[in-house]
Amino acid sequence: MSVDISTLQSLGLTQTAQSTKKSNELGQDAFLKLMTTQLQNQNPLDPQDGAAFVAQLAQFSMVSGIQSLGSKFDSFSSSVTENQALQASQLIGKDVAVASTKGVLGANGGVSGHAVLPVESDLVTLRVKNSSGVTVRTVDLGSQAAGRLAFEWDGLKDDGVSRAAPGVYSVTLEAMLDGKTQALETNIRTPVEAVTLGGSQGIEVDLGVLGRHGLGDIREVL
Structure with missing residues (x-):
């Protein structure tokens, strides 16, 4: 027909010249x-097939439902993002443990954090290097049980007397596992200075010298 x-x-x-749509x-x-x-306008001698009519209605209903679902999902996604932003804003001024190999040594205090040992280790070593890659402190933590392992560097060099200059240092934990030395993921304790929306990782926390990190990098809120 x-x-x-x-x-x-x-x-x-x-479509007319005065009224156009972006799509069909x-x-x-x-x-x-x-x-x-x-x-x-159908031909009375050859009327519209009822099954075809119902099929057309069903197709339109399905498309309309998909569009409605997409609109609702966009609204839900926006609501989740707003809720995450509100929760993230409450982190400002608090200390968090963030997955990082960098720690900031201030004029006073030291660098602290934790790691997780998958199994017991007979030898765990803390190594601290400066920005030039030179080791300034090596601490033998000895045998450690499986689980959460807290560590802290007081800022002193290997001589145990002189203090390292303030700045950013590389902090790693090495554990003897299955006869091999393996590096553990270090989680550094640091304050949250600000929260950024729409960053490359979505909602991000600004950790000052340590840069911006996604919420997924936060291991603990302290």
Whole structure:
């Protein structure tokens, strides 16, 4: 069955120079008008097949449902992001343990954090290097049980007397596991200075000298 183009124009279903759409989407009202026009103009000797009519309605209903679902999902996603941003803002001024190999040594105090030992180790070693890659302190932590392992560097060099200059240092933990020395993931304790929205990792916490980290890098809120 064909529909005269003038009929479609009278229903406002064709594009004109004054009215253009970004796509060929067919709205619900236009679809129902088109279906009504088809019924009114069908050949009485060869009427519209009922099954085909129902199939067209079903297809439109499915597309409409998908569009509605997409709209609701966008709204839900926006709500989740806003909630995460609100929660992240409460971290400002608090200390967190973030997955990092860098620690900041201030004029006073030291660098602290923790790691997780998967199994017991007979030998765990803490190594601290400066920005040039030179080791300034090596601490033998001895035998350690499996689980959370806290560590702290007081800022003193290997001589145990002189103090390292303030700055950013590389902090690593090495454990003897299955006869091999393996590096553990270090989680450094540091304060949150600000929260950034829309960063490369979504919502990010600004850790000052340690840079920005995604919420997924935070291991603990202290």
